[in-house]
Amino acid sequence: MAIHRIEPGPRMSQAVIHGNTVYLAGQVGTPGKGVAEQTTEVLASIDRLLKEAGTDKSKLLQATIWLADMADFAEMNKVWDAWVDPANPPARATGESKLAGPQYKVEIIIVAARD
Known part of the structure; x- marks a missing residue:
């Protein structure tokens, strides 16, 4: 089975497709x-990468x-809840972690199906 990489770089790819599964790298916003x-x-x-991979947020498997800072949980959820497909929510976990730099507040990793 072929592997297709989207926006590959020297350290990582932004997305990898294997079969009908799409794996996105952790996505962050503007510091x-x-x-x-x-x-x-x-x-x-995430929407842009999923589209390029031939899928969309209705096919999310895991987030x-x-x-x-977990103090930001409710504020992040307001944005997430307005975005996620309510008929097809993924399995999801949220935790607190030291991110790549203190200017980053959130990082999201996605696995999605293509069919």
């Missing part, structure tokens, strides 16, 4: 913006969300 703005940007990046 220094608030959690709502970063979440909005992340979800737009892993890392927040720099």
Whole structure:
């Protein structure tokens, strides 16, 4: 079975397709913006990558969300809840983690199906 990489770089690809499964790298927003703005940007990046991979958010299988501070959980969820397909929500986990830099508030990792 072939493997297709989207936006490959020297360290990682933004997405990898294997069979009918799409794996997205962790997506982050503009450093220094608030959690709502970063979440909005992340979800737009996810939409773009899923489209390029031949799928969309209705086919999400799993989402892993890392927040720099769990105090931002409710604010991030407001943006997530407005975006996610309510008929097809993925399995999801959210945790607090030290991200790549203190200017990042949220990182989201997605696995989706293509059919």
